[in-house]
Amino acid sequence: MAIYEIIEWEVAPGKMEEVLKLEQPWQAYVRNNGGRVIGGFTTAIGDTSRLIGLISYDDFGKFGQAAESAQQNPELEKLMQAAGGLITDIKTSLLLPTPASELQ
Numbered sequence: 001m002a003i004y005e006i007i008e009w010e011v012a013p014g015k016m017e018e019v020l021k022l023e024q025p026w027q028a029y030v031r032n033n034g035g036r037v038i039g040g041f042t043t044a045i046g047d048t049s050r051l052i053g054l055i056s057y058d059d060f061g062k063f064g065q066a067a068e069s070a071q072q073n074p075e076l077e078k079l080m081q082a083a084g085g086l087i088t089d090i091k092t093s094l095l096l097p098t099p100a101s102e103l104q
Contacts, residue, residue, distance in 0.1 A: 002037070002056050003094055004065055009051045010089035016042065019051055022060070022079060029075050030055055033066045038103075048094050059069060063094070 011019050020042075027037045030053075036056040057063040071078050095102050 001096070002058060003096060004057045004103065005035070005053075005057065005058060005063065006095060007053045007055070008091045009053075010091075011049045011051055012086055012088050013049065013073070015086040016049070016051070019060055019083065022086075025077055029073075029079060031067075032075070033069050033073070034058075034062045035066055041072050070093050 009019065023040055027034070027040070029078065030037050035055040035057055038056055039049070041052040043050050043052075
């Protein structure tokens, strides 16, 4: 069963455009490490300082491999350095689809 990772980045005030410039390199990183980017989202109404990414992995094993790879990946380190000062908080959750979910 696929699992989904949702990542919420809290973006520093006035820095959203700079952060969005990192979206394509981040998506390439995810794909190169076994994930499939479902989408990236900003908030249209509400807290407009959030950027949200939704990623799928085939199973917990694939997610675990990606997480382990991230610990020592220079590509991710480069992206994190580029985002320095632009992101104030990151929240991550793993989601399992319900039986009626169109995403399985």
